[in-house]
Amino acid sequence: MAKHDPDLSLLFHALADPTRRAILSRLAKGAAPVSELAAPTGLRLPTVMRHLAVLEEAGLIATAKDGRVRSCAIVPEALTPMRTWLDEQRAIWEARLDRLDDYVMNLMKERANDP
Amino acid sequence: MAKHDPDLSLLFHALADPTRRAILSRLAKGAAPVSELAAPTGLRLPTVMRHLAVLEEAGLIATAKDGRVRSCAIVPEALTPMRTWLDEQRAIWEARLDRLDDYVMNLMKERANDP
DNA sequence: ATCATGCTTAGCCATGTGACTAACTATACA
DNA sequence: TGTATAGTTAGTCACATGGCTAAGCATGAT
Numbered sequence: 285m286a287k288h289d290p291d292l293s294l295l296f297h298a299l300a301d302p303t304r305r306a307i308l309s310r311l312a313k314g315a316a317p318v319s320e321l322a323a324p325t326g327l328r329l330p331t332v333m334r335h336l337a338v339l340e341e342a343g344l345i346a347t348a349k350d351g352r353v354r355s356c357a358i359v360p361e362a363l364t365p366m367r368t369w370l371d372e373q374r375a376i377w378e379a380r381l382d383r384l385d386d387y388v389m390n391l392m393k394e395r396a397n398d399p
Numbered sequence: 400m401a402k403h404d405p406d407l408s409l410l411f412h413a414l415a416d417p418t419r420r421a422i423l424s425r426l427a428k429g430a431a432p433v434s435e436l437a438a439p440t441g442l443r444l445p446t447v448m449r450h451l452a453v454l455e456e457a458g459l460i461a462t463a464k465d466g467r468v469r470s471c472a473i474v475p476e477a478l479t480p481m482r483t484w485l486d487e488q489r490a491i492w493e494a495r496l497d498r499l500d501d502y503v504m505n506l507m508k509e510r511a512n513d514p
Numbered sequence: 515a516t517c518a519t520g521c522t523t524a525g526c527c528a529t530g531t532g533a534c535t536a537a538c539t540a541t542a543c544a
Numbered sequence: 545t546g547t548a549t550a551g552t553t554a555g556t557c558a559c560a561t562g563g564c565t566a567a568g569c570a571t572g573a574t
Contacts, residue, residue: 289417296415300408301532305484312491319550329551331533338531352541352550360492367485369420370478376427377475416562434520444521446563453561467520467571 291343291365298342299366303327304335308358311345315357406458406480413457414481418442419450423473426460430472 298304307321322332336356339345343362347354413419422436437447451471454460458477462469 289420292420293415293417296411300411300415302404302408303532305404305407308488309491312488317550327532328534330535330553333552334532349551352539354551358492360489363485363488363492367489370482370485373423373427373478374475374482377473377478418562432520442562443564445523445565448522449562464521467569469521 289365292369294342295344295362295366298338298344301335301338303332304339307332307335307339308344311356311358315355317353317355321356404480407484409457410459410477410481413453413459416450416453418447419454422447422450422454423459426471426473430470432468432470436471 299308303325306325310316310321310324318329318332318336321336322329325332327335336345336347340347343359345356345362346359347356349355414423418440421440425431425436425439433444433447433451436451437444440447442450451460451462455462458474460471460477461474462471464470
């Protein structure tokens with residue numbers, strides 16, 4: 285359970301932007317060149333390029349240039365660390381579905397210490 | 400498949416910070432007051448408070464004040480939207496585990512168009 | 515009533531982020 | 545060769561983020 289996990293931070297940060305998630309959804313249907321990804325966003329090319337750079341640094345997409353066209357594709361394995369983290373958390377969190385009771389009981393105990 | 404999903408953005412953004420993930424991990428073991436959460440971070444209280452505010456706005460934690468102590472607890476259901484998104488993506492992405500082939504074939508087809 | 519504790523608010527600062535325009539490069543097409 | 549196309553780079557700008565200090569407020573202990 286790494287305290288500083290740059291992978292996870294990059295991943296979550298990349299996914300925190302709706303534009304980037306939209307690009308991913310588009311790419312889920314198949315590889316596409318930059319312009320085609322930019323079109324539905326209504327954003328300028330340089331802006332989209334930065335989003336793509338973020339996605340690529342997070343390992344979520346891979347790109348390659350063929351002639352003057354850069355083709356982008358998703359990297360499915362990239363979601364694995366996130367899934368792992370989520371499963372870890374779920375394991376602990378769900379083991380505590382008594383959380384609310386636990387929480388309330390804590391408060392009550394504190395109050396009880398003060399008759 | 401909402402194009403603009405503020406919930407997801409808030410969630411992912413909240414989780415993109417290692418300090419906040421550490422706080423969540425700590426809280427997974429049970430509710431705790433602000434100071435106790437701040438201690439292991441090495442950060443000042445106001446800074447930690449802001450992190451807690453981000454977590455709370457994302458719906459990841461709930462807090463309540465008892466006397467002068469504010470107790471914080473996780474909200475397990477908060478991860479559901481993220482799990483849903485992840486499962487959706489996995490469904491599509493994994494259906495395309497031929498992605499690399501697909502990608503390469505695309506390139507080859509483009510080249511083929513140019514004999 | 516006084517003081518310590520625990521949080522809160524206000525405000526500052528450096529850096530990061532997301533958007534843009536404008537100018538440039540490199541490939542394809544005529 | 546010249547021109548359109550597809551990306552790329554550089555530079556600007558407003559605002560968000562993450563950290564801090566200093567001062568304030570409410571509650572519990574003496």
